Amino acid sequence: MKPGTLSTFLARGAIWGFIVLELIFFSIAGQFFSVSDNAFLDPANMLLLLKQSAPIGIIAMGMTIIMINGNIDLSVGATFALAAVVLLDSMTWPFMAAMGDWAIPLAWTFALLTGAVLGAINGLIVWKTGVDAFIVTLGSMLGFRGLVFMYNGEQPTSHLNWTLVDFAEAQFLGLHTATWFLLGVTAVIWVVMHRTIHGRNAYAIGDNREAAINAGIRVGPHMMRNFVLIGFLAALSAVVFYSESGSVNPNDGQLYELWVITAVVLGGTKLTGGSGSVISTLGGVIAIQLLRKGLGHIGADTETVNLVIGLILIAVLFLDRQLNVKGKEALRT
Amino acid sequence: MADVSDKRPATSETGREDSKMAGLSKASVGTFLAKQGILVAFVLFIIGFTIANPRFIDPDNVLGVVRSSAILGVMALGVTFVVISGNLDLSVGSMMSFSTIVVLDLHDKIGPALAIPAMFAMTLCLGAFIGFLVGYLRLNSLIVTLGMLSAIHGLTLTYSGGQNMDIADKSGTWFSVFGQGEALGIPVPILMFLALAAALGVILAKTPFGRKVYAVGGNGTAATFSGIRRARVVFACYLISAFCVACAGLIQASRSLGSQNTVGQGMELEVLAAVILGGASLLGGSGTIFKTVIGVLILGFIQNGLLLVGLQFYVQYVVTWIIIILAVWLDIAAKRGRLWSPIA
Numbered sequence: 001m002k003p004g005t006l007s008t009f010l011a012r013g014a015i016w017g018f019i020v021l022e023l024i025f026f027s028i029a030g031q032f033f034s035v036s037d038n039a040f041l042d043p044a045n046m047l048l049l050l051k052q053s054a055p056i057g058i059i060a061m062g063m064t065i066i067m068i069n070g071n072i073d074l075s076v077g078a079t080f081a082l083a084a085v086v087l088l089d090s091m092t093w094p095f096m097a098a099m100g101d102w103a104i105p106l107a108w109t110f111a112l113l114t115g116a117v118l119g120a121i122n123g124l125i126v127w128k129t130g131v132d133a134f135i136v137t138l139g140s141m142l143g144f145r146g147l148v149f150m151y152n153g154e155q156p157t158s159h160l161n162w163t164l165v166d167f168a169e170a171q172f173l174g175l176h177t178a179t180w181f182l183l184g185v186t187a188v189i190w191v192v193m194h195r196t197i198h199g200r201n202a203y204a205i206g207d208n209r210e211a212a213i214n215a216g217i218r219v220g221p222h223m224m225r226n227f228v229l230i231g232f233l234a235a236l237s238a239v240v241f242y243s244e245s246g247s248v249n250p251n252d253g254q255l256y257e258l259w260v261i262t263a264v265v266l267g268g269t270k271l272t273g274g275s276g277s278v279i280s281t282l283g284g285v286i287a288i289q290l291l292r293k294g295l296g297h298i299g300a301d302t303e304t305v306n307l308v309i310g311l312i313l314i315a316v317l318f319l320d321r322q323l324n325v326k327g328k329e330a331l332r333t
Numbered sequence: 334m335a336d337v338s339d340k341r342p343a344t345s346e347t348g349r350e351d352s353k354m355a356g357l358s359k360a361s362v363g364t365f366l367a368k369q370g371i372l373v374a375f376v377l378f379i380i381g382f383t384i385a386n387p388r389f390i391d392p393d394n395v396l397g398v399v400r401s402s403a404i405l406g407v408m409a410l411g412v413t414f415v416v417i418s419g420n421l422d423l424s425v426g427s428m429m430s431f432s433t434i435v436v437l438d439l440h441d442k443i444g445p446a447l448a449i450p451a452m453f454a455m456t457l458c459l460g461a462f463i464g465f466l467v468g469y470l471r472l473n474s475l476i477v478t479l480g481m482l483s484a485i486h487g488l489t490l491t492y493s494g495g496q497n498m499d500i501a502d503k504s505g506t507w508f509s510v511f512g513q514g515e516a517l518g519i520p521v522p523i524l525m526f527l528a529l530a531a532a533l534g535v536i537l538a539k540t541p542f543g544r545k546v547y548a549v550g551g552n553g554t555a556a557t558f559s560g561i562r563r564a565r566v567v568f569a570c571y572l573i574s575a576f577c578v579a580c581a582g583l584i585q586a587s588r589s590l591g592s593q594n595t596v597g598q599g600m601e602l603e604v605l606a607a608v609i610l611g612g613a614s615l616l617g618g619s620g621t622i623f624k625t626v627i628g629v630l631i632l633g634f635i636q637n638g639l640l641l642v643g644l645q646f647y648v649q650y651v652v653t654w655i656i657i658i659l660a661v662w663l664d665i666a667a668k669r670g671r672l673w674s675p676i677a
Contacts, residue, residue: 074602125658127674128673128674129658129662129665129666129673129674130665130669130673130674130676131658131661131665132615132661134615135609135615135658135661136658138605138609138657139606139653139654139655140654142602142603142606142650142651142653142654142657143650143651144654145650146649146650146651147651150645150647150648150651209676213676219676220676254598254599255598258479258482261479262480265476271473271475303487303490303491303495304487304491305487306483306484306486306487306490307483307484307486307491308487309484310480310483310485310487311480312480313476313480314477314480314481314484317476317477317480318466318470318472321471321472
């Protein structure tokens, strides 16, 4: 066995092992402390869990590519909110209202376009100015949030369309619409990362940007495409979520970037870029949602979740450094 | 420099950029702009807003702006140390909520004279924990402080049980002096901000410790080889940051004498924006306390100026966005000698 094989295996499988541990723990603890009569492993409960992880999960898929690139995007929460506002507000425009249910695909298109354009703005700035993505998206996190407020003041934007609600609450083969979107996005991004040149370039750029440039990869446009993608996915997440809820507050989506990054890091993606996997990110997303639901199930206060997730994130970082040979160098600041 | 003259025709698409590039190619002007550009921008802002509304430089208004920026400013001072040492601190917002809630709670239980040191001790413990993780265990500071942001938020909520914290007897306590008091006609928060800025500015610029902070952030390996204990310096930087957060929490608590659990939420990024605006590089090794103070004041005055010219509160977010990007862009453009990024 080559050195590092075991540690790589452990690092890859760790998130799924963690999920299994969580399931066992909450099932057993649920017997004693549960505040509800249902078992934690109740299928309906698990299906609901998948549905609830969709908003964070869909964005996390985009964040995985961004972080494999060695970048980061802090503006996804604000993009999420702006796309939601556009989605709900556009359906009340007179010409849209006159179209009946045909307004729905158009409103979706507007919202998704909004996300893609916001992502393109980020990407273009990163590409053309060479300012670090952390600073660029830190700025646009404020800026996009400002746009949300300028759009509709501090009022919530609401519009309920029952066709849309029915669609969002529908179940196909037992899974909710949102779950299908999450799985679909995961599958598409997996194909992109492992079966296309774009995916290969993403790893190459994150691993060694200089080498990638020398190998003839056009790094700037590549990164810009990824920012467009994550903007699009943030909007898609908003579309899926707000089709059902029908009302958005201007503060919605705040701290989403932190949840998303937590999920991606739990899934084993390195901040320094060059490694990471979409499937593990899905694991990270599910692990977080399990923790939230599980702690609620055994009657812990919701506030405990923040404490536990923060400490787990740090513990994972520590264990990862101990287990993963490559991580030992990469994670040193 | 040959590179600059080669690329200039390609990059000068408009007259304005042309003049900028011409300025950059003249070493002295370029260096001045790179070093003091933020100061120039600050002066231009003040002049612009004053023309738009003369009330802008009214002493009362100026004092008001500085006073409301003091909490953000005090936190930014500590974060400046952390950023110069090459790390990040995203936990200051939730840590500030924590210290505010703790001091308000203890105020009624053990009295203000004991509550304040107790709160400082607890906040410093949190800072020491982060410093231990980042300094001694060498974990990535972004993830550690991201985790601590969430963890401390949870800790605060657990501590308060999710309730708002209020002081029972709001008029009969001397505790309000830190946030509402005045000395020599100047509000106490401003005095605290200035005193801390002066003290930390001297520590950073004039002491061996300050030089070690720059050395660790500039080139950690070289610093280690020259005998600097990197871990200890990073640890100290997080302690300083926690101390500043405790001061900010004290001002916040004393100003309102009651608080929500989420009072500092989102401030970590505003603080970072102020520090970056002041010209500190996220890669570490550069930045000064003075420039951070300028960064804080710019954010405060923009907010105030936009309100005075009749724009809504949230327009400042968009303006701040543009200013941050422009400031950092021009800063690195001056360093690399060309406006546009070289990545293909």
